[in-house]
Amino acid sequence: MTKSLLIIANWKMYLSYQQTITLCTQQKEDLISCVATTPHKLIVCPILPAINELTTLISHSQINFGAQTCSPHKLGAYTGEIDAQSLSELGCTYCIIGHSERRHYHHETNDIVAQQAMRLIEQGITPIFCVGETLDEKKLNQTLQVVQHQVEPMFQAIKQAQKISSRLTIAYEPIWAIGSNQIPEIKDIETAVAAIKSLGQEILPEIDISCLYGGSVDENSIKTLKSLKYLDGFLIGRASLDFQRLQKIVSWFKQPGHGE
Numbered sequence: 001m002t003k004s005l006l007i008i009a010n011w012k013m014y015l016s017y018q019q020t021i022t023l024c025t026q027q028k029e030d031l032i033s034c035v036a037t038t039p040h041k042l043i044v045c046p047i048l049p050a051i052n053e054l055t056t057l058i059s060h061s062q063i064n065f066g067a068q069t070c071s072p073h074k075l076g077a078y079t080g081e082i083d084a085q086s087l088s089e090l091g092c093t094y095c096i097i098g099h100s101e102r103r104h105y106h107h108e109t110n111d112i113v114a115q116q117a118m119r120l121i122e123q124g125i126t127p128i129f130c131v132g133e134t135l136d137e138k139k140l141n142q143t144l145q146v147v148q149h150q151v152e153p154m155f156q157a158i159k160q161a162q163k164i165s166s167r168l169t170i171a172y173e174p175i176w177a178i179g180s181n182q183i184p185e186i187k188d189i190e191t192a193v194a195a196i197k198s199l200g201q202e203i204l205p206e207i208d209i210s211c212l213y214g215g216s217v218d219e220n221s222i223k224t225l226k227s228l229k230y231l232d233g234f235l236i237g238r239a240s241l242d243f244q245r246l247q248k249i250v251s252w253f254k255q256p257g258h259g260e
């Protein structure tokens, strides 16, 4: 039996609203065929204004939609913010939070990201919580400490609020691997994922944590990455906007024996 993977397509702000709609209208069948004959699920995360239209345009049981961030606040006087309730009303079932670009450009801290996770869980949206170390932290052998420090406030917030989400998804994305065409050693990814899962087990024993890998996943790096054990999927940036490339990546997981 082939294991079902979660493939997150993070389209960042690469395309405008109109460009996103045009791409998906013209290449709708190519996008759908990336997962149609597989057991995998594709979560498309475009710029927010395009989501509503895309949910109508691409209606397929294996394709869901996600946002790229959300407000840590509940409804109120927060100019410019987008709340989790609206995301749910727009058709988002997933939301990326804590991406290193949000942490870097918008100063989102671990505590803010933990609050975003809470708002999403309240609305029944699955957070895709991104963690990962910088190159300097990697060189100093601090990866495990850094990723555990990033997820802990969220685990504690969920525990305290007794808001149990049966699905918690964490994406390990080393910052130095994003957009760089470099990937970590397989054993290093497995060690980071194991550290995240073991902290999760300790604080929230009743929750099953899915772990994804992100950072320079493409049709070449996937040949190495496919050997990862205990991984539940991938978060893909640039390569996910080219549906032929995306199809090639996913097709590695149609191979007999994968996930058995």
Ligand code: PGA
Residues within 6 Å of the ligand: 010, 173, 177, 178, 179, 180, 214, 215, 216, 217, 235, 236, 237, 238, 239
């Ligand atoms: P990349 O981006 O696949 O282009 O490296 C991944 C990400 O930032 O989510």
